[in-house]
Structures are given as structure tokens and as C-alpha cells.
Amino acid sequence: MNSLVFVESGEGKIRKSSLEAVAYAHAMGGTVTAIALGSVDKGELESLGKYGAAKVLHVADERLNQDVIQAFASVLTKAMVDESADVLVLANTSLGTPVAAKVATKINASLATNVVELPNTSAGFSVKRSIYTGKAFSVVELTKSKKVIAIKKNAAEAKEIGSAAQVVAYSVALTDTDFNTKITSTEKATGEVLLPEAEIVVSGGRGMKGPEQWGQLEELAKVLHAATGCSKPVSDMGWRPHHEHVGQTGVKVAPQLYIAIGISGAIQHLAGVNSSKCIVVINKDADAPFFKAADYGIVGDAFQIIPKLTEAIKAAK
Amino acid sequence: MKILVCISHVPDTTSKINFIENNTKFDTTGVQFIIGPYDDYALARAIEIKEATPGTTVTVLNVGLVDTEPTIRKALAIGADDAIRVNAEPTDSYFVASQIAEHAKGFDLVLMGRESIDYNSGVVHAIVGEMLGLPSVSPVMKLELEGTKAKLAREIEGGKETLEVNLPFVAGCQEPIAEWKIPNMRGIMSARTKPLKVVEPKAVDVTVSLKNFELPPAKGAVKMISADNVSELVARLKTEAKVL
Numbered sequence: 001m002n003s004l005v006f007v008e009s010g011e012g013k014i015r016k017s018s019l020e021a022v023a024y025a026h027a028m029g030g031t032v033t034a035i036a037l038g039s040v041d042k043g044e045l046e047s048l049g050k051y052g053a054a055k056v057l058h059v060a061d062e063r064l065n066q067d068v069i070q071a072f073a074s075v076l077t078k079a080m081v082d083e084s085a086d087v088l089v090l091a092n093t094s095l096g097t098p099v100a101a102k103v104a105t106k107i108n109a110s111l112a113t114n115v116v117e118l119p120n121t122s123a124g125f126s127v128k129r130s131i132y133t134g135k136a137f138s139v140v141e142l143t144k145s146k147k148v149i150a151i152k153k154n155a156a157e158a159k160e161i162g163s164a165a166q167v168v169a170y171s172v173a174l175t176d177t178d179f180n181t182k183i184t185s186t187e188k189a190t191g192e193v194l195l196p197e198a199e200i201v202v203s204g205g206r207g208m209k210g211p212e213q214w215g216q217l218e219e220l221a222k223v224l225h226a227a228t229g230c231s232k233p234v235s236d237m238g239w240r241p242h243h244e245h246v247g248q249t250g251v252k253v254a255p256q257l258y259i260a261i262g263i264s265g266a267i268q269h270l271a272g273v274n275s276s277k278c279i280v281v282i283n284k285d286a287d288a289p290f291f292k293a294a295d296y297g298i299v300g301d302a303f304q305i306i307p308k309l310t311e312a313i314k315a316a317k
Numbered sequence: 318m319k320i321l322v323c324i325s326h327v328p329d330t331t332s333k334i335n336f337i338e339n340n341t342k343f344d345t346t347g348v349q350f351i352i353g354p355y356d357d358y359a360l361a362r363a364i365e366i367k368e369a370t371p372g373t374t375v376t377v378l379n380v381g382l383v384d385t386e387p388t389i390r391k392a393l394a395i396g397a398d399d400a401i402r403v404n405a406e407p408t409d410s411y412f413v414a415s416q417i418a419e420h421a422k423g424f425d426l427v428l429m430g431r432e433s434i435d436y437n438s439g440v441v442h443a444i445v446g447e448m449l450g451l452p453s454v455s456p457v458m459k460l461e462l463e464g465t466k467a468k469l470a471r472e473i474e475g476g477k478e479t480l481e482v483n484l485p486f487v488a489g490c491q492e493p494i495a496e497w498k499i500p501n502m503r504g505i506m507s508a509r510t511k512p513l514k515v516v517e518p519k520a521v522d523v524t525v526s527l528k529n530f531e532l533p534p535a536k537g538a539v540k541m542i543s544a545d546n547v548s549e550l551v552a553r554l555k556t557e558a559k560v561l
């Protein structure tokens with residue numbers, strides 16, 4: 001079995017979710033070829049070998065520094081053929097998922113997104129997907145000979161196992177159709193931990209009272225190297241940007257640790273956090289529903305507990 | 318202008334999820350069904366455009382069996398002009414997209430939700446775009462029409478991107494593209510007589526087949542820690558949960 005892994009980068013660095021995709025492909029067995037588009041540090045590309053890539057294709061086309069989804073799909077479609085790959089693995093992201101859908105359609109492959117585990121290949125080829133917003137799973141058989149798999153965070157562990165891979169320049173002739181959407185600007189928080197990839201998330205709800213209170217929450221996040229999140233009303237009221245909103249209709253997170261402060265724990269919020277390994281809830285109301293979904297809980301006033309917690313973490317370091 | 322809005326018929330967001338028949342079928346007992354919340358944003362934006370642009374018609378499309386008709390009628394009550402139901406169980410994204418693509422030709426805009434909240438695939442819009450040779454963009458937080466062009470904002474991890482695209486195109490929508498609309502009495506009355514066309518599905522190649530469903534393991538009881546002893550929490554996160 002040959003697999004191709006689409007590797008995403010930001011600010012020249014490979015995304016952690018893509019390292020997990022390489023690790024996933026490696027764990028499936030067979031030959032793993034990674035492919036990266038746009039400007040990426042050469043060292044970063046070579047380092048993909050450590051996670052299991054035998055070879056790295058690099059398309060150093062400047063037009064692909066932007067996430068031009070249609071063009072990315074064309075490049076990957078060609079690479080699937082050139083590399084005689086059976087399986088395309090990508091991370092389930094705002095770029096990876098639509099690219100997966102387009103490539104699967106072009107090459108008539110079986111497609112599965114939100115995949116949480118390695119495939120079961122004992123009889124056929126089946127994968128487990130997260131459905132009903134994390135409330136259930138489905139096991140589906142991918143019946144076509146070609147398969148496209150978009151994996152969720154933690155579907156495989158990115159660990160260093162090998163040595164640097166050889167980087168090969170690769171190019172594909174692109175057409176106007178590949179640029180049928182024109183990206184006019186990109187705004188991105190830089191240098192921070194991305195919420196969907198974060199190992200620790202500190203999230204605040206309406207109980208935080210107002211945007212001016214977020215300083216202490218950010219301080220706590222900083223000592224934990226955590227990303228900050230929030231509940232839907234908080235982003236609806238404009239206290240926090242929309243991309244921080246966690247839940248059914250927002251970002252689904254899967255960190256090691258999720259700390260929820262002043263969030264009641266509505267079922268729609270829980271839907272975005274139920275893949276967390278450990279949940280801590282801080283709420284002044286002992287009957288807040290979130291405690292039922294938590295591993296650890298503290299009943300008390302957020303504004304007294306946050307500074308204490310920040311200090312306790314600093315002290316424990 | 319002709320707008321197509323594709324709606325899924327999904328369990329209300331507060332539903333408890335259970336399965337029957339050896340974990341091969343969703344248990345609808347006691348479950349209330351709604352228009353997918355993201356699809357509802359797509360519909361709301363379509364109605365806004367219709368209100369602002371004379372001569373615009375909004376068609377809703379659902380791939381589903383007869384039990385989805387109340388959900389379709391609700392979309393008509395919110396303000397869509399007519400509806401198509403493709404009479405088939407929506408087994409997977411590729412199947413659904415193939416059915417939608419059959420009926421989506423000739424529309425200037427094809428709006429969907431960013432994802433269905435049952436399958437959560439987030440791919441139907443991209444597949445339909447690919448099948449029709451149209452651009453597709455998702456998740457779209459803002460959609461402004463300017464003649465034959467549209468200006469869009471798309472959410473990306475940790476930020477957003479703005480784009481320009483020519484009509485026709487496919488978009489997967491999410492908030493804050495528009496505010497959800499609640500049907501009024503007049504809408505509900507008129508929805509009863511609006512045309513709802515039922516069509517049979519086209520044959521589609523099977524690409525994925527369901528083996529079974531699973532529920533996640535039950536969570537253990539919460540351990541409460543005193544507000545006066547915050548350092549105990551940190552110690553337990555380190556040694557017990559091993560997450561620090």
C-alpha cells in the first residue's frame with residue numbers, strides 16, 4: 001500500500017496536525033510520500049522523514065503560499081497518480097477537508113473525514129469516524145480501491161522514529177480554473193497556539209462578565225502554554241473573536257486538558273469539548289450542568305480562583 | 318437570481334444519541350428533528366438576499382424520506398418559494414452530493430451549511446462544486462453580492478480569509494453570515510400550499526458502507542476540589558490525570 005500525505009504549513013513550519021497525518025500513514029504501513037505546497041523551510045520538509053515519510057515532494061510555487069483549495073486539489077490529484085498512491089491522508093482542517101473532498105471526487109475514491117483511529121484492514125478497509133458532533137462514532141467500510149482519509153486530532157501520535165527524508169521538487173501545470181476563487185486577504189493570529197491543535201485550552205463563558213476580564217484568563221493560558229477559547233454567547237457579544245468559539249457550532253477541540261471557567265455546560269458547548277482527555281470546570285453554581293461532564297470541579301468565584309490557579313501552576317513548575 | 322439551499326434534517330442539538338438494531342440504526346425515539354443549524358444560516362442568508370433583490374427565488378432541497386417533509390415545510394415557512402425532496406435515505410456524503418448535483422444546475426448560488434450535525438462530514442458542498450465544475454467555499458461567515466461577483470469571508474484556524482468569486486458557486490455557511498429566522502404565522506400558513514416536488518434518486522455507486530455505530534465510553538464521576546485548595550487541583554492534574 002502506498003500513501004500520499006498532504007502536509008500543511010504556516011509561517012514556514014509544518015503544522016502539528018500534518019505531522020499526525022504522516023504518523024498515521026506510517027502506522028498504516030507501506031511507502032509514505034509527503035507533499036507540501038508553497039514556501040516551507042527545507043529543514044522542516046526533511047524532518048518529515050523522522051515521522052515516517054520516505055520521500056517529500058515539494059511544490060515551490062509562490063501562488064500556493066495562499067491556501068488555494070482548488071489548485072491544491074489539482075496538485076494532489078496528479079501526485080496520487082504519479083506516486084501510484086492508494087490512500088491520501090490529510091488533517092481534518094479548514095484546508096485539508098475541502099481538498100480531501102475535491103480530490104476524492106476527481107479520482108473516484110472512497111472518502112472519510114473526521115477519522116479518529118487507524119484503519120482496520122483485517123477484512124476490507126474500514127475506519128472509525130466521529131459523528132453527531134462527538135456524541136457517537138460510525139465504523140464505515142471504504143469500498144473503492146482508492147481512499148481519501150481526513151483525520152481528527154489524536155488519530156495518531158506524531159513521534160520521531162526515523163531520520164531526515166529526501167526532498168524532491170515537484171510541479172504541476174495549473175490552469176485558470178485552479179484559481180477560480182481569489183483570496184484577497186488573510187488575517188491570522190501569529191505565533192500563538194492554534195485552538196484546534198492545542199494540548200491545553202482555557203475557555204471562558206458568560207460568567208467572565210465582560211471582555212475586560214479576559215486578561216487574567218489569558219495570563220492563566222500563558223503559564224500553561226494553552227490556547228484560549230470561549231462559549232458561543234461570548235463570541236456572539238463580540239467579547240472574543242469568532243474563531244475562539246467552542247462547541248457544536250464552533251471549533252471542536254480535543255486537548256489533553258480543557259479548563260472551562262464560567263461556562264454553564266449547555267449540551268451544545270459540550271459537543272465541542274467531549275473529545276478532551278481531562279476536563280476541569282470552575283463555576284460558582286454547584287448545580288451547573290458542566291460538572292456532570294467534568295473530571296475535576298471547583299465551585300467558586302472565577303475571579304478569585306483564576307489568580308490562585310495561575311500562581312499554583314507557576315509554583316508547581 | 319435563483320438560489321438553491323440544501324438542508325439536512327437532523328436531531329435537535331439537545332438530543333441524546335442512541336442506536337438500535339445491533340447498533341446499525343439511529344434511534345429516533347423521542348428525538349425532535351430540525352433544519353441543520355448551519356443550513357438554517359444558509360437559508361437565512363438566502364432569504365435576506367431575496368428580500369434585498371427583487372426577482373430572486375429560493376428553492377430548498379433535501380435528500381430524505383417522507384418524514385423530512387415537516388422540516389422542509391418549516392424552510393418554506395421561513396420564506397423559501399418552493400422545495401424539492403429527493404426521496405432517498407441520505408446514507409453518506411457522496412450519495413447526498415450526487416443527488417444534489419442532479420438538481421443544482423441553473424442556480425446562481427448554491428448555499429449549504431458548513432456541515433451536517435449528524436454525519437459532520439463537512440464535504441457535501443465541496444463534492445457538489447467539484448461535480449458541477451463550480452468553485453466552492455466553506456465555512457463562509459460573510460457573503461455579499463456585487464453584480465456577478467461575491468465577496469466572502471471564510472473562517473480558517475485562528476483567523477479568517479476574504480475571497481472574491483464569480484457566480485455561480487457553492488458555499489457552506491456558518492454564523493455570523495445571517496441571523497436565524499423564525500417563521501411567522503403568515504409564513505406557516507402559506508408554506509402549506511407552496512410547491513414541494515418529490516423526485517426519485519439517481520443510481521449512485523457505493524463508495525462507503527456503514528458497518529456499525531458506537532457510543533463513547535461513559536465518563537467517571539467528577540472529583541470536586543475545594544476553592545481554598547487550588548494547589549490540590551494542580552497536583553492532581555500532574556500526578557493523577559497526567560495532563561500537566
Ligand SMILES: Cc1cc2nc3c(=O)[nH]c(=O)nc-3n(C[C@H](O)[C@H](O)[C@H](O)COP(=O)(O)OP(=O)(O)OC[C@H]3O[C@@H](n4cnc5c(N)ncnc54)[C@H](O)[C@@H]3O)c2cc1C
Nearest residue numbers: 205206207231232247248249262263264268269284285302
Ligand atoms: C443550535 C444551537 C447551537 C449552539 N452552539 C453552541 C456552541 O457551539 N457553543 C456554545 O458554547 N454554545 C452554543 N449554543 C448555546 C448554548 O445553548 C448556551 O446558551 C451557551 O453555551 C451558554 O454559554 P455560557 O455557558 O457562557 O453562558 P451561561 O449559560 O449564561 O452560563 C454562565 C455560567 O457562568 C457561571 N458564573 C457566573 N458568574 C460566575 C463567576 N463569577 N464565577 C464562576 N462562574 C460564574 C454561572 O453559574 C453559569 O453557569 C448553541 C445553542 C443552540 C440552540
Ligand SMILES: Nc1ncnc2c1ncn2[C@@H]1O[C@H](COP(=O)(O)O)[C@@H](O)[C@H]1O
Nearest residue numbers: 323380407429430432433438439440441
Ligand atoms: N440529506 C441532505 N439533504 C440536503 N442537503 C444536505 C443533506 N445532508 C447534508 N446536506 C447539506 O450539505 C452540508 C454539509 O453536509 P456534510 O458534508 O454531511 O457535513 C449540510 O450543511 C447541508 O447543507
